[in-house]
Amino acid sequence: MFKLTIDDDLELRLHEERHGDELYALIERNRAHLLEWMVWADEGREDVANFVKSALQDFATGESYQVGIWYQGKMAGSIGLQARNRMFNKMEMGYWISEDLQGNGLVTRSCRALLDFAFDEIKLNRLEIHVAVGNDRSAAIPERLGFTQEGVLRGMGWRAGKHVDLIIYGMLASEWNNSR
Amino acid sequence: MFRFTIDDDLELRLLEERHAEEYFALIDRNREHLRTWLVWVYEVDTVDAQRKRINESLQRFADGEGVPAGIWFQGDLAGEISFTQINMDHRNAYIEYWLSADRQGNGLVTRSCRAMLDYAFDELGLHRVELDAAPDNLKSRAIAERLGFRQEGTLREVGWRYDHYGDLVVYSMLAREWRELRRTAK
Numbered sequence: 378m379f380k381l382t383i384d385d386d387l388e389l390r391l392h393e394e395r396h397g398d399e400l401y402a403l404i405e406r407n408r409a410h411l412l413e414w415m416v417w418a419d420e421g422r423e424d425v426a427n428f429v430k431s432a433l434q435d436f437a438t439g440e441s442y443q444v445g446i447w448y449q450g451k452m453a454g455s456i457g458l459q460a461r462n463r464m465f466n467k468m469e470m471g472y473w474i475s476e477d478l479q480g481n482g483l484v485t486r487s488c489r490a491l492l493d494f495a496f497d498e499i500k501l502n503r504l505e506i507h508v509a510v511g512n513d514r515s516a517a518i519p520e521r522l523g524f525t526q527e528g529v530l531r532g533m534g535w536r537a538g539k540h541v542d543l544i545i546y547g548m549l550a551s552e553w554n555n556s557r
Numbered sequence: 558m559f560r561f562t563i564d565d566d567l568e569l570r571l572l573e574e575r576h577a578e579e580y581f582a583l584i585d586r587n588r589e590h591l592r593t594w595l596v597w598v599y600e601v602d603t604v605d606a607q608r609k610r611i612n613e614s615l616q617r618f619a620d621g622e623g624v625p626a627g628i629w630f631q632g633d634l635a636g637e638i639s640f641t642q643i644n645m646d647h648r649n650a651y652i653e654y655w656l657s658a659d660r661q662g663n664g665l666v667t668r669s670c671r672a673m674l675d676y677a678f679d680e681l682g683l684h685r686v687e688l689d690a691a692p693d694n695l696k697s698r699a700i701a702e703r704l705g706f707r708q709e710g711t712l713r714e715v716g717w718r719y720d721h722y723g724d725l726v727v728y729s730m731l732a733r734e735w736r737e738l739r740r741t742a743k
Contacts, residue, residue: 378676379559379571379626391559391571394621395681430619437615439574442558494558498575 381444383490387483389444389456391436392429396445399452401425403475410476414512416535432457442494446474446487453478456487458495458504467503468495472518485518492522496550503549509534510542519546523556560629563672567665569638572625573615577608579634580627583657590658594694596718614639621645624676628656628669635660638669640677640686648684650677654700666700674704678732688728691716701728705738 381389392400401422404411411418420428432443443457454474461468470491472484495501506519510529519526524546533543559571572580581604584591592598601607617623624640636656643650652673654666677683688706690697701708706728714722 378561378672378680379569380561381558382562433619434616437612437619498558 380447381490381494383486386449387486388447389487389490390447392432392443392445392455394426394429394433396452397422397426397429400429400445400455403452403454407473407475411473412537414509414515414536415473416537435459439499441468442491444491446472446483448478448481448483453483454487456484456491458491458499465503466501467505468499468501469505469507470495471506472515479514485521488518488522492548492553496553501550503547504553505548506546507534508544508546509536510544516544516546519548522548523552524548525552561626561672561676563668566631567668568629569626569669569672570629571618572611572627572637572639574608574611576627576634577611578604580611580637581607583634583636587655587657591655594691594697595655596716617641623650624673624681626669626673628654628665630660630663630665635665638666638673640673640681643681643683648682649687650681650683650685651687651689652677654697661696667703670700670704674730674735678735684732686730688730689725690728691718692724692726698726698728704730705734706730707734 379391383389404418404420404425408418432441435441436443440461441457441459443455445452446454446456454472456470456472458468458470470488472488474484492504495504506524508516508519527545527547530543530545532540534541558573561569563569581601584598584601584607588598601610611625614623614625618625622643626638627634628636628638636654638652638654640650641653652670654670656666674686677686688701690701692711709727709729712725712727715725716723
């Protein structure tokens, strides 16, 4: 019931326990696709249930906002704001989308809605996106949205069994307000 | 962030910590009006106290035991409508609400209640929603009766009201009754 409506086809809904089966099925269907870049993507049904539980706990305290991307009434992926740093007033954004729904701008549109939320409602000063070097589809999103590439942290990430470099993209509240 | 739009003027939003100031201000403006029926109003003596209440409600939301929602009318917080004590073993819950005095008489709670009942029966999969009201809280009872809740009884001296035990009239709506009411309303 409670959702962030983006357009006729697309909405963001909080992950709740009753969505656990659908979320797990989506991960299961996309496992090979996700494992390339997501270290958590080997999770079983119980891990997914625990993720939803702890995400809701974090929502309760404002530490993170994990939402499902729902396209034409079905769960299509996931996007979230996490790693809230209250002292520096910043968070990080992460996302993934089902392989068969790539290329429709679903993540870009969802990101825009979360950027509005992050800066207008949570009133963050800064939002980061971390992308592993080589994950070009993911990097295209902050590029398209006008994030600034600020640097590459060497060996910072862990993907598919090895350390990878992470590109740090940043967007400031002032920049997002200007770009709108 | 998370909202359910009822019409151009009215929407329900999941209450979050950052709403604490607006919520506190509304309670503060309505203290006299609310204290008759809502014993917890005195606990909301600071914004921090309200922030703590919202945090506790969201914990219950995270545990699947409640859904705290604010009623927003023309962009301003006007009251609250929430499910409390959701019990998924028995698939039942309580619905509770209050509205700012200056917003009464516009059907805001009735419309909000309808949306919450759809949510309870269509999405949460509940079987029964209970609504309790003090016998002399006629405005609250009128909502239950307008929506077609069935009055099941009066529990004697079940709630503490400052200096005495008060009775509560129990109303409930079952999933099949709500579906039938919706069907015949069409």
